[in-house]
Amino acid sequence: MNHDQKHQKPKTPTITLRKFVLSDVDAFMSWAADPRVTRFQRRDPYDDPADALAYITTHILPHPWYRAICINNTPVGSISVKPAAGEDQHRASIGYRLAYDYWGKGIATEALKLTIKAAFEELDHLERLEAIADVDNPASQRVLEKAGFKKEGVLRKYVRLKGESRDMVMFSFLVSDAV
Amino acid sequence: MDEKTSEINQSRQFHEVTLREFELTDVDDYFVWASDDRVSPWWRWDTFTNKEDVLAFMEKTVLPHPWMRAICLDGRPVGAISVTRRTAEHQCRAELGYVIASQYWGRGIATEAVNLVLGTIFGDMEGLERLEALVLVQNVRSQKVLEKAGFTKEGILKKYLIHKGKISDMTSSGIVFFCDLIYYYLDRLFEGIHELMPNDEVFFNSKLRQLDAQ
Numbered sequence: 193m194n195h196d197q198k199h200q201k202p203k204t205p206t207i208t209l210r211k212f213v214l215s216d217v218d219a220f221m222s223w224a225a226d227p228r229v230t231r232f233q234r235r236d237p238y239d240d241p242a243d244a245l246a247y248i249t250t251h252i253l254p255h256p257w258y259r260a261i262c263i264n265n266t267p268v269g270s271i272s273v274k275p276a277a278g279e280d281q282h283r284a285s286i287g288y289r290l291a292y293d294y295w296g297k298g299i300a301t302e303a304l305k306l307t308i309k310a311a312f313e314e315l316d317h318l319e320r321l322e323a324i325a326d327v328d329n330p331a332s333q334r335v336l337e338k339a340g341f342k343k344e345g346v347l348r349k350y351v352r353l354k355g356e357s358r359d360m361v362m363f364s365f366l367v368s369d370a371v
Numbered sequence: 372m373d374e375k376t377s378e379i380n381q382s383r384q385f386h387e388v389t390l391r392e393f394e395l396t397d398v399d400d401y402f403v404w405a406s407d408d409r410v411s412p413w414w415r416w417d418t419f420t421n422k423e424d425v426l427a428f429m430e431k432t433v434l435p436h437p438w439m440r441a442i443c444l445d446g447r448p449v450g451a452i453s454v455t456r457r458t459a460e461h462q463c464r465a466e467l468g469y470v471i472a473s474q475y476w477g478r479g480i481a482t483e484a485v486n487l488v489l490g491t492i493f494g495d496m497e498g499l500e501r502l503e504a505l506v507l508v509q510n511v512r513s514q515k516v517l518e519k520a521g522f523t524k525e526g527i528l529k530k531y532l533i534h535k536g537k538i539s540d541m542t543s544s545g546i547v548f549f550c551d552l553i554y555y556y557l558d559r560l561f562e563g564i565h566e567l568m569p570n571d572e573v574f575f576n577s578k579l580r581q582l583d584a585q
Contacts, residue, residue: 280531280533282530282538283530319538320538345527345528346526348525350464352462353460
């Protein structure tokens with residue numbers, strides 16, 4: 193092994209994005225049932241695959257933009273883009289989750305980059321992508337920064353998570369940043 | 372109010388800012404700022420040109436609003452202030468908005484109205500922990516009102532809202548219950564102490580006379 197190889201970071205595996213299908217439920221449980229992943233989510237970890245199946249059916253499949261993050265076509269996480277309600281259709285927010293075993297490999301960053309490109313191409317009138325990360329979730333803040341999001345500020349007691357009002361860091365990626 | 376205090380109030384030309392619910396009979400006063408080209412650029416609505424439209428707006432939007440008040444100067448509406456609560460997991464926060472007729476700008480009325488809201492809103496809205504305000508980056512006057520009332524400017528949200536057809540940058544300011552409000556309560560406490568004290572000069576002079584006489 194030469195000097196360069198010794199100090200290289202492990203390569204991020206090739207990832208693809210695709211729509212979910214019902215048979216993805218087992219893969220879905222690999223992150224949705226994990227309290228380490230759901231820690232900063234509103235929901236508690238799923239116990240029952242039947243509940244997960246209901247969620248995929250009622251929430252994921254009809255969603256305007258919801259994708260499985262895949263390695264070799266197997267989902268290891270998900271990423272979604274939700275346009276703002278009402279008049280402000282130029283604005284959409286991003287959320288993502290990744291199975292714990294796949295953290296720290298640059299996968300979320302790569303998924304974000306692919307999503308940013310796709311969102312600005314596919315969603316009419318989109319000018320602003322935004323994402324919020326809990327102040328106590330520095331890993332997610334780093335992912336957003338590495339993907340090119342800019343930190344705009346800390347919005348205090350912005351959203352209730354599991355019975356507590358949380359301070360959130362607001363990030364944005366503008367269409368002008370995509371050049 | 373005793374004689375001494377009312378004397379002091381008169382000599383200071385005291386004007387009182389109060390809040391109350393709107394009534395349809397306020398339409399004439401509402402029309403003053405709703406039809407003002409100096410005011411409407413800062414708001415999403417276009418300048419109103421007739422009172423019938425203002426009346427319809429008051430019926431449809433103002434009166435049914437869960438928390439909206441007339442800002443009154445010596446009992447007469449000179450503006451409006453509203454607090455709009457968010458839903459679901461965002462129930463901990465509410466958005467503040469206010470408008471003052473342009474002939475009353477620069478007199479601290481908006482700041483006083485915001486202070487009056489801060490005094491009651493966290494009691495009125497159970498579970499509310501954050502009051503926030505989004506202000507156009509160009510609207511420096513309004514940002515100063517919030518600053519004086521104790522809000523923290525948290526950042527600039529770029530291309531956040533569509534304002535008059537243009538995608539605009541907004542400053543986001545917030546005040547959280549209860550930590551930020553400690554300064555608010557201290558200010559009110561000092562104001563209250565000051566009001567209870569007789570005219571300072573007279574008080575100290577009479578005290579000095581008492582000491583001289585001893």
